[in-house]
Amino acid sequence: MTVSLSGKEVALKIEGEFPGSLVESSQENLVVKSDHLLDAARFLKETDGLDFDYLNFVTAVDYYDHFEVSYMLSSLEHNHCLTVKTRCYDRENPVLPSVVGLWQGADFQEREIYDLFGITFEGHPNLKRIFLWAGFEGHPLRKDFI
Amino acid sequence: MAVRTEPFVLNMGPVHPSTHGVFRMRVTLDGEVVVDIEPIFGYLHRGIEKLAEQRTYTGIIPLTDRLDYISSMSNNFAYCLAVEKLAGIKVPERAEYIRVIIAELQRVAALLIAVGAFLNDCGAFFTPFLYMFRERERIVDLFEMVSGQRLTYNYMRVGGVSQDLPDEFMPALRKFMNMMPRFMAEYDRLLVQNEILIARAKGVGILTGEQAINCSASGPVLRASGVKWDIRKADPYSIYDRFDFAIPTQTTGDCYDRYRQRVEETRQSLHIIRQAMEQIPSGPVRAELPQLIRPPAGEAYAHIEAPKGELGFYLVSDNSIAPYRCHIRPPSLINLTALRDMVRGWKIADLIIIFGSIDITVGEIDR
Amino acid sequence: MATIELNIYNLVNFQSIPPDWPGGFWWHWLFFTVVIIGFVLTMVMGVIYIERRGMARMQSRLGPNRTGPFGLLQPVADAIKVLLKENIVPDAADKLIHWLAPVVAFAPALMIFAVVPFGNGVLLADLNVGILYVVAISSVSTVGIFMAGWGSSNKYSLLGAMRNVAAVVSYEIPLVLAIVGVVLISGSLSLNQMVVAQDVPFILLQPLGFLLFFAAGCAEINRSPFDLMEADSEIVAGFHTEYSGMKFAMFYLVEYAEAVAISAIIATLFLGGWRGPILPPWLWFVVKVIIVFFAMVWTRTTLPRIRIDQLMAFAWKFLFPMSLFNLFITALQVLAGWPTELVWAMIIVNFAVMAILVLVWSKLFFKLGRGRIEV
Numbered sequence: 001m002t003v004s005l006s007g008k009e010v011a012l013k014i015e016g017e018f019p020g021s022l023v024e025s026s027q028e029n030l031v032v033k034s035d036h037l038l039d040a041a042r043f044l045k046e047t048d049g050l051d052f053d054y055l056n057f058v059t060a061v062d063y064y065d066h067f068e069v070s071y072m073l074s075s076l077e078h079n080h081c082l083t084v085k086t087r088c089y090d091r092e093n094p095v096l097p098s099v100v101g102l103w104q105g106a107d108f109q110e111r112e113i114y115d116l117f118g119i120t121f122e123g124h125p126n127l128k129r130i131f132l133w134a135g136f137e138g139h140p141l142r143k144d145f146i
Numbered sequence: 147m148a149v150r151t152e153p154f155v156l157n158m159g160p161v162h163p164s165t166h167g168v169f170r171m172r173v174t175l176d177g178e179v180v181v182d183i184e185p186i187f188g189y190l191h192r193g194i195e196k197l198a199e200q201r202t203y204t205g206i207i208p209l210t211d212r213l214d215y216i217s218s219m220s221n222n223f224a225y226c227l228a229v230e231k232l233a234g235i236k237v238p239e240r241a242e243y244i245r246v247i248i249a250e251l252q253r254v255a256a257l258l259i260a261v262g263a264f265l266n267d268c269g270a271f272f273t274p275f276l277y278m279f280r281e282r283e284r285i286v287d288l289f290e291m292v293s294g295q296r297l298t299y300n301y302m303r304v305g306g307v308s309q310d311l312p313d314e315f316m317p318a319l320r321k322f323m324n325m326m327p328r329f330m331a332e333y334d335r336l337l338v339q340n341e342i343l344i345a346r347a348k349g350v351g352i353l354t355g356e357q358a359i360n361c362s363a364s365g366p367v368l369r370a371s372g373v374k375w376d377i378r379k380a381d382p383y384s385i386y387d388r389f390d391f392a393i394p395t396q397t398t399g400d401c402y403d404r405y406r407q408r409v410e411e412t413r414q415s416l417h418i419i420r421q422a423m424e425q426i427p428s429g430p431v432r433a434e435l436p437q438l439i440r441p442p443a444g445e446a447y448a449h450i451e452a453p454k455g456e457l458g459f460y461l462v463s464d465n466s467i468a469p470y471r472c473h474i475r476p477p478s479l480i481n482l483t484a485l486r487d488m489v490r491g492w493k494i495a496d497l498i499i500i501f502g503s504i505d506i507t508v509g510e511i512d513r
Numbered sequence: 514m515a516t517i518e519l520n521i522y523n524l525v526n527f528q529s530i531p532p533d534w535p536g537g538f539w540w541h542w543l544f545f546t547v548v549i550i551g552f553v554l555t556m557v558m559g560v561i562y563i564e565r566r567g568m569a570r571m572q573s574r575l576g577p578n579r580t581g582p583f584g585l586l587q588p589v590a591d592a593i594k595v596l597l598k599e600n601i602v603p604d605a606a607d608k609l610i611h612w613l614a615p616v617v618a619f620a621p622a623l624m625i626f627a628v629v630p631f632g633n634g635v636l637l638a639d640l641n642v643g644i645l646y647v648v649a650i651s652s653v654s655t656v657g658i659f660m661a662g663w664g665s666s667n668k669y670s671l672l673g674a675m676r677n678v679a680a681v682v683s684y685e686i687p688l689v690l691a692i693v694g695v696v697l698i699s700g701s702l703s704l705n706q707m708v709v710a711q712d713v714p715f716i717l718l719q720p721l722g723f724l725l726f727f728a729a730g731c732a733e734i735n736r737s738p739f740d741l742m743e744a745d746s747e748i749v750a751g752f753h754t755e756y757s758g759m760k761f762a763m764f765y766l767v768e769y770a771e772a773v774a775i776s777a778i779i780a781t782l783f784l785g786g787w788r789g790p791i792l793p794p795w796l797w798f799v800v801k802v803i804i805v806f807f808a809m810v811w812t813r814t815t816l817p818r819i820r821i822d823q824l825m826a827f828a829w830k831f832l833f834p835m836s837l838f839n840l841f842i843t844a845l846q847v848l849a850g851w852p853t854e855l856v857w858a859m860i861i862v863n864f865a866v867m868a869i870l871v872l873v874w875s876k877l878f879f880k881l882g883r884g885r886i887e888v
Contacts, residue, residue: 002381055362056449057480059473061462070460072447076359076375083447105362107483108187116195131188131512140196156668164746178672178821267746269818271737276572342738342817494672495820498747 003080004028010050010082014040029070029083037086038097044073044084045102051075052082055103058110060117062143067094067119071106088119098124116141153181156494160189164267164498167508171501178493183486187479190512198472203229203304203439206472211298213474214510216259219252219289220452222302227383228448228459229304233441235433241306242385243426247319248292248301249450250415250422254326255285256453257366257408257415260505264405265337267502268346269495274337281329284322291315304439306432319423326416333409347402351488351500354399361484364477365455367504370407371399377451388425389418401503408505438467454478454505474513478506545637549626556802557769558588563803564769564810571814595762603665603755610664615756615763618657621650622770629777630705632787632794643704644692647778648685651733654771655681658742658752661764665755673751676821677742680732683828684739688729690836694722694843695782698852708786716783717860718852721839721867723783725832727808730779732824734771737813744818776805831878838870 011025014032021036032040044052052073060069067088074081088094098121099106110121111130118139121127129136138145159170168189174182194213198206210221223245230237237245262278286296291312293301301308337343353363358371368375376393378386394410396403441463449458455477462471481504489497562577562585569576577587602611628643630636640646655678662674696702698718699710707715716723732739743751753764780786780801787794819827842863846852851859 053359056447056456057362057458057460057473057475059460059471059475061471061473072460076373076380079380103362104357104360105480105483107361108479112479126184129188131191133188140193154668156672162749265817269738269740269744269746270816271568271813273572273814276574280573340817342819345823346817346820493820493822495741495744495747495818 001079002074003078005050005080005082007082010044013047013050014043017043023087029085031085031087034086034088034096038099038102040084041071041099041102044082049078051077053077055099055105056081058099058106058113060113060119060141062117062141064143065089067091067117069096069113069119071099094119095122096120097122098127100124115139118142151176158497159186164502165508166263166502166506169506169508169511171497173494173497175494178495180489180492180494180497183489183497185482185485187508187511190508192513194513195472195474198469200468202467203441203469206469207303208298208300211300212509213476213513214256214452214454214457214478214507215297216507217252217256217453218297218299219248219301220256220450220457222299223249223384224448224450224452224457225459226302226304227450228446228461229439229441231448232444232446232461232463233304233439235305235435237306237384237433238430239427240310240429241431241433243422244307244311244431245302245384246386246389247419247422247426248289248307250419251285251288251319253415253453254412254419255282257412258282260366260453261333261405261408264401264499264502264505265343267498268343270343274333277329277333277336281326284325288315288318288322291318303432305435306430308432310431316423319419323416323420323423330409330413330416338406344402346495347405347499347503348400349398350401350492350496351503352398352400353484353488357484357487358399362480363455363484364481365451365453366404366407366411367455367481367484369393369411370396370404372397377449377456381449383448383450386418389421391418401499404503404505440465440467449475452477454507454510455481474510476510476513478508478510482506482511542637545627548631549623549637552631553623553626553770553773554766556773556799557766558592560769560773560803560806561588561591563807564813567807567810568814571811592762595765596759598758598761600758600760601755603667605666606755607664607666610660611755612760614657614661614664615760615767616657617660618654618767619763619770621653621657622767622774624650625774626777628704629774629781630708630786631798633705633709635787635794636705639703639705642702644696644702644707644782647704648689648692651771651774652681652685654767657767661756662752665752667755669748669750669754670752672748673742673744673754677735677752679821680735680739680742680824680828683825684729684732684832687725687828687832687836688733690833690840691719691722691725691729692782694719694839697840697843697847704781704786708781708788711785711788713856713860714783714785718856718863719783719839719843720864721835721870722843723779724867724871725836725839726779726783729828729832730775731809731812732828734775735768736772736809738816738818739824740813741818741821741824746818772806772809773802776802776809779805831874835870835874838866842866 006027007025007030011022011030015022018036018039021033021040023031023033044050052075054074054076056072056074058071060067069086071084073084088096096119098110108130110124111127113119114121114127115129115131116139153174153176156173156175158173159165160168170186172184172186173180194209197209207222207225210225211218213221258278258281262275265274266272289299290296292315293299353371355371355373358368358373372395374393374395379393391414396407443463443465445462447458447460449456457477458475460473461469464470489500566576577584580586580590602608625647627637628640628646658677659674662670695707695715699707701707735742753761756764784801787798789797846859
C-alpha cells in the first residue's frame with residue numbers, strides 16, 4: 001500500500017531547510033510558495049528518506065481568484081506519495097517555475113496546463129500549445145471560459 | 147569522399163497507417179536516420195475534462211469510455227474508484243469481483259491489440275494482428291453479454307456495476323479461459339524465436355530504468371525497463387490484495403522487452419481472472435445510492451494499473467452534482483515523453499516500431 | 514519481305530523457331546504477343562485471387578467471397594473500380610515523369626515472358642542469351658519505380674524509390690550468381706535449353722542456388738519480408754503513394770506481373786518448367802508458377818519486415834558469399850562430370866553442402882550482429 005506521507009511532517013523538514021517557503025500544510029498535502037517551488041521540489045527529490053523520484057501527474061485547478069497547481073509525487077523506492085501544491089494569484093499573466101529539469105515527465109503536462117489554463121512555466125524547453133492551435137484565443141479550462 | 151547531405155523534414159501523420167489514430171510527428175531525417183522528432187497532438191481533442199465539469203458524476207462515465215477506447219472498462223473502473231474515494235462509497239463484494247474480472251479481461255484484450263499492432267508495425271502483414279483480434283473478439287463477446295456494447299461499454303457505475311452478470315457469462319468465460327493458454331502458446335511458437343523480429347526489435351529503442359522513472363513512464367513500458375512497479379501491488383485498489391500474482395519485469399527496456407512484457411502480463415491477468423472466478427460471491431452488485439451523487443467538498447485522486455499504464459482521475463468537488471474539476475492522468479501521453487530520446491539516431495523503420503512498442507491510444511492523449 | 518524477315522531474324526539472333534509453325538515469323542510474333550499479354554493479365558488476376566484467399570485463410574478470415582462464385586470475380590471488380598477512379602496528380606509533381614513511370618515499370622514485366630517457354634519450343638523468342646535478357650530487362654523496372662518516386666515529389670515516394678534502387682542494385686548480384694550455377698549444369702543460356710536439360714529438376718541439383726534465387730528474387734520484386742520499398746506501416750505506400758486510378762492499377766499490375774515473372778523464372782530454372790507427366794506442358798508450367806507464387810504468399814503472411822541496413826547486410830554478407838560458394842562447388846562438380854554421370858551423388862552432396870553452409874554461415878552472420886549497423 002502506498003503510504004501517503006503527512007504533509008505536516010514533510011512541511012517541518014522543508015521549513016527547516018527553506019524557512020518561509022510554505023503557505024500551509026495539512027494531513028493530505030502541503031502548499032508551497034510559487035517562488036520556492038523549485039527549491040522545495042529539488043529538496044523532495046534529492047533528500048534521503050523522501051526520494052520522490054516519480055512524478056505521478058501535474059494539474060491545475062482554477063479557483064477564480066487563484067490557480068492551484070498540484071504535483072503528485074511518489075517514491076518508487078519507499079512506496080510513499082505526497083501532493084505538493086502551489087498557488088498562482090496573477091490571472092493575466094500567471095508564471096510558475098518549470099519542474100521539467102527535475103522530472104522530465106512534467107514536459108507534456110506543463111504544456112497542457114499552459115495550453116488550457118494559460119499558466120507560463122519558466123524554464124520549460126519547449127513551451128507551446130499542445131492540443132489547441134497556435135492562434136486559439138483563451139484557455140478553455142479556466143472557469144471564465146464559456 | 148564525403149557526400150554533402152542535408153536533413154529534411156518528413157511530416158508523419160496525422161493520417162498515416164502506423165500512428166494508431168490521428169497523431170502527427172514532425173520527423174527530421176538525415177537520409178533514413180532520424181535526427182529529431184517533435185510529436186504534435188490535438189487532432190482528437192474533444193475537451194473531455196471541460197465537458198466533465200458540466201455533467202453529473204454518473205453522466206461522466208460515458209465520457210470516460212471515449213478516452214482510451216481500446217480499454218473502456220478500465221477507464222470506467224478508474225473513474226468510479228475516484229468518485230467512490232471522493233464520496234466514501236462502499237462497493238458490494240460481488241461488484242468488486244465483477245469489476246476485477248472485467249478489468250483483467252479488458253487488460254488481456256488491450257494487450258492483445260497492443261502486441262498485434264506492434265507486430266503489424268514491424269511489417270508482419272496483419273497476420274499476428276488478426277490472430278490476436280480473434281481472441282479479442284471472444285472477450286468483446288463476453289463484454290457484449292454484460293453490457294450490450296462492443297466498444298464503449300459504459301458498464302461500471304459509481305458504487306458497483308450497472309447490472310449483474312447474465313447466466314450465460316460464467317460458462318462462456320470458463321470456455322474462454324480454457325482456450326486462452328493454447329492461443330498464448332501459439333503466439334509464442336510463432337514469434338518468440340522469430341529471427342526477423344529479434345533482429346528488428348532487440349536492442350532497439352532502449353529506455354533505461356532511471357530514464358523511465360524520470361519520464362514518469364508507467365505500465366508495461368516502465369516494467370520492461372526493469373522497474374518493478376505495478377499499482378495493483380504497490381497501491382492495491384479494489385480487491386487486488388486478495389489475489390496472488392507476480393509482476394513480470396524485463397531487463398533492457400528495448401522494443402522486444404516491451405513486447406515480451408505485454409505477453410507476460412497477459413498471463414498474469416489470466417491467473418487473476420481464474421482466482422476471481424473461484425472466489426466470486428453472490429449478492430448485490432450495486433450500492434444503494436441517491437440518483438444524484440453529491441460528494442463532500444474536497445479532492446481525491448484514484449489511480450489504477452490500466453493496460454497502458456497508470457490511469458488516474460483527480461476529482462475536485464464543491465459539493466454540487468458535478469465535479470468542480472476532473473483531471474485525467476493519461477498514461478499514453480506521459481509514456482510518450484521519452485519517445486524523442488528513444489528514437490534519435492535510429493532509422494525510420496525503428497521509429498515506427500519504437501512508437502508502436504510504447505502503445506498509445508490517441509483518444510486518451512488528446513482527451 | 515523474306516529478306517527483311519531474315520534480317521530481323523538474324524538481328525535478334527533466334528536460335529530456332531519450331532519448323533512446323535504455320536505462317537512464319539510475323540504470325541508467330543503476333544500470336545505470342547497476344548498470348549503473353551493475355552497470359553500475364555489472367556495470371557495476375559489469378560494470383561491476386563490466390564493471394565487474397567490464401568492470405569485470408571492463413572489469417573483466419575474468409576477473404577473475398579461475394580463477387581461471383583467463390584469470389585472469383587473479385588479481381589475483375591477491383592479492376593473496374595480502379596479504372597473508374599479519378600486520376601489525381603499532385604500539383605508539385607513532375608507531370609511527364611509521373612505519367613511515364615507506370616508505363617516504364619510495366620513494359621519490362623511483360624517483356625520477360627518473351628523468353629519463357631510454355632512448352633518445348635513454345636515461346637516468343639528462344640534467345641541464346643535468354644537468361645541474360647531476363648536479368649537485364651527485369652532491372653529496367655527499377656527505372657520506372659525511381660521515376661515514380663522522383664516524379665511524385667513526395668518524401669515517402671522518394672524514400673521508397675531510394676530503398677528500391679539500393680535493394681535492386683544489391684540483390685542483382687546474388688541473383689545472377691545463383692543463376693550461373695544452373696547455367697553451368699545445363700550448359701546453355703537459353704531458357705528452353707535449360708528446361709530440356711532438366712531430366713532431374715535443378716532444385717535437387719542446386720538446392721542452395723534455389724534458396725538464394727528465391728530470396729534474392731523476393732527482394733528484387735518487393736515481396737515480403739523484403740517489401741520495405743512499399744512498407745505500408747513505415748512509408749505509407751512507398752513509390753506509389755501519390756498514384757491513383759489507372760496509374761495506380763498499372764503499378765499494382767506491375768507488382769503482380771513481376772511476381773508471376775519471377776515465379777515463372779524459378780519454375781523454369783529450378784522446377785523443370787513445362788516438363789511433367791500426363792498433363793499438357795503449359796498446364797504443368799502454370800501449376801508450377803502458382804506453387805512458387807504460393808510460397809511467396811506464405812512468406813508474406815508469416816514474416817515481419819526487415820530494415821534497410823539489414824536488407825543490405827543480408828545481400829552482401831549472406832547471399833553474396835553463399836552464392837560464390839555455390840558457384841565454386843557447382844563448377845568443380847561440372848568439371849568432374851557429375852551432372853551427367855553421378856546425378857544422385859550430386860543431389861546428396863549438394864543438399865549436405867547447403868545444410869552445412871547455411872547453418873555455419875548464419876551462425877557467423879549472427880556473430881557479426883545480424884548485419885546490424887550500430888548508429
